[in-house]
Amino acid sequence: MKERKIFWIIIFNSLIVISEIFFGIISNSFALIADALHNTGDVLAIAITYMALKLGAKKTTFKYTFGFIKAEMMAAFTNTLFLFVTMIYMIYEAVNRVYNPEVIEPIYMIVVGIIAVIANGVSAYILHSLGVEHSHGHEHSHDETHNHHHHGDANIQSAYLHMLSDALISVGVVVAGIFIYYFKIYYIDSILTIIFSIYILKHSYPLLKKSFLSLMDVNTTDISQEKLDEIINSDEAILEYNDLHISRPNSKFNFISFHIVLNDDKLNLLNVEKITDNIKYKLEHIGFNHILIQVDSSKHIKNQIHCNYNGVAI
8 A cells, every 4th residue: 555655656746747847948947947857856766765665575585584674774865865965956056046047937837836836745745644654553651652753664754855845845936936927036946945955954864864874784772881781781690791783774673682691501491581581571672673682601701792803893
């Protein structure tokens, strides 16, 4: 159902792009053509989102043991980076048009701009609802609720930002057309484009940062090392934990893996499982949903938490 809605968004916005280019050429409106080029990039971004959703739904295999779990963040990073480049280009062109205004036909700007506002607005609304629809599940605690609100689909969120930026810039086109029609102020569209572009840059930066850090397997969870120490070292049989890895491969999963070193090499399997199950329960309570714990004997003490490869701490 989600993929079908996004597919129709692609088709619908492709028609808007064609219309804007056609009427932009007829009216000699650079604003319409520029908006069409921006919309073209966004249609491609939505197409990437669509493919990422398809890939993300594929099952794991022996070759792809993680499946395509990072497809969401890869698409989000690509989309948002492209949005950044587009907005910077729009600002550059807008500044040029302030000093070199062109006479254009405002009626086409107003009519086509209004259609684009409606189309992009509806598309943004649909994408926003798709990105948060799974957040209406059953939360069982304050901590789980707090964690759950971080799980909006970053891929769909980036596509939503693209459509929102389109809608805002289309509003600028309409307003510019009205001012040009009544007051012949041709540079107003450039000023509005700059304002909207800066707004979009500001609001898309957090997603660009989030997706980049995710692709780099950076720990972006809210938990402190002190809190993690408290959870893992809660049993007196644990001497230390090491080889710690924490990552968020997409907006739905928090991965954590580490080794625990026990001080009693004669503990039976049931006692060991009791220790690890208790740790897993506490970690799940704070939002980790993919937990891997390896149990080692006391001869594996490393006196450090982080992993070490060839003498380099990781």
